[in-house]
Amino acid sequence: MQDTHIKDAVDQVRAAAQQLHKAISDAAAKRGGATKADLQAVPQMAKAAIDSIKGSMGAQNEVAKTRLAEAVTYLEATGKHAADGVKSSGKEFQTAVRQTVSDARAAAQKVSEAVAAKRTAESTQSARK
Amino acid sequence: MRNYIAVVFDDTTKAYEGLHALWQLDNEGAVTVHGTTVVHRNDWGGFQVDSKDTHPALATAVGVGIGALLGALAGPAGAAVGAAKGAAIGAASGGTVGAVTDLARADTRDESRYETGWVLGAGQSAVIGDVSEDTTFPIDERMRILGGTVHRRAWSAVRDDKWFGDSYLYPNDGYLYPYDYYLYPYEYIPPYDPWWA
Numbered sequence: 524m525q526d527t528h529i530k531d532a533v534d535q536v537r538a539a540a541q542q543l544h545k546a547i548s549d550a551a552a553k554r555g556g557a558t559k560a561d562l563q564a565v566p567q568m569a570k571a572a573i574d575s576i577k578g579s580m581g582a583q584n585e586v587a588k589t590r591l592a593e594a595v596t597y598l599e600a601t602g603k604h605a606a607d608g609v610k611s612s613g614k615e616f617q618t619a620v621r622q623t624v625s626d627a628r629a630a631a632q633k634v635s636e637a638v639a640a641k642r643t644a645e646s647t648q649s650a651r652k
Numbered sequence: 653m654r655n656y657i658a659v660v661f662d663d664t665t666k667a668y669e670g671l672h673a674l675w676q677l678d679n680e681g682a683v684t685v686h687g688t689t690v691v692h693r694n695d696w697g698g699f700q701v702d703s704k705d706t707h708p709a710l711a712t713a714v715g716v717g718i719g720a721l722l723g724a725l726a727g728p729a730g731a732a733v734g735a736a737k738g739a740a741i742g743a744a745s746g747g748t749v750g751a752v753t754d755l756a757r758a759d760t761r762d763e764s765r766y767e768t769g770w771v772l773g774a775g776q777s778a779v780i781g782d783v784s785e786d787t788t789f790p791i792d793e794r795m796r797i798l799g800g801t802v803h804r805r806a807w808s809a810v811r812d813d814k815w816f817g818d819s820y821l822y823p824n825d826g827y828l829y830p831y832d833y834y835l836y837p838y839e840y841i842p843p844y845d846p847w848w849a
Contacts, residue, residue, distance in 0.1 A: 541837055544838070628837060632837055636684075636784075642784075
């Protein structure tokens with residue numbers, strides 16, 4: 524067990540993806556649902572997460588890279604659907620909120636899978652030593 | 653290996669301690685947690701899931717998820733019944749499941765109770781998690797100390813049950829709809845709910 528586990532770039536990216544999902548799902552869970560104001564910050568948050576991922580991908584193993592690339596795709600979709608939501612209303616707005624939550628959830632999961640791949644690789648390496 | 657786990661506790665307070673412990677293990681790097689939730693079975697046999705006051709568009713997914721989730725952990729037969737039960741209760745409620753189903757659905761509900769009874773007895777609570785773990789020791793040991801009993805099914809086995817469809821938003825993306833929509837990808841503690849007491 525790694526009691527002194529130090530969070531690296533991928534852990535930080537994961538925390539950012541989790542925070543993004545939390546923010547949008549909290550907004551969607553509010554009485555009356557999410558508002559356009561809730562969605563306005565999402566594209567910027569998604570872009571920041573994408574930039575962090577791209578900055579950390581180089582040091583990862585192939586499985587983790589693949590998962591992170593998938594996370595980028597979902598984060599791009601998160602930002603796009605949030606931006607669409609800001610420009611829409613009624614049923615289209617509700618659909619955009621649902622898609623934004625779903626994309627953010629998928630992005631968080633993909634980054635989490637990347638973290639798992641990284642930890643497994645590290646565990647395997649330390650077992651060989 | 654990636655597994656779905658259900659850690660059963662005799663009361664809700666212990667279940668939340670288990671939830672904290674699971675995320676603590678993640679924080680230590682001993683396992684990786686992809687998502688969690690807490691489920692409670694009340695003394696009348698109804699299931700309750702810790703849930704936000706979910707957006708109406710997602711409420712059905714949450715309801716469907718609980719039946720499928722518990723059924724999947726009971727094995728292939730449980731998955732079939734659990735999914736059917738989930739479909740029946742999905743529209744009824746996002747947060748309180750089972751207690752408000754009508755009599756017309758009673759047969760499905762009772763059958764599901766039987767199938768999942770080994771996982772969650774009346775009055776018990778369970779932490780449900782989607783985890784990657786290199787060995788089962790860290791979770792088993794930590795939960796044993798807290799008084800929890802761990803049940804596991806491989807993520808791949810749950811997928812092979814084929815009671816889960818693809819994401820309605822992203823077909824063929826590999827997600828276990830509605831399962832993956834149901835678990836929080838971070839620790840979530842709901843506000844106090846007297847139903848849980």
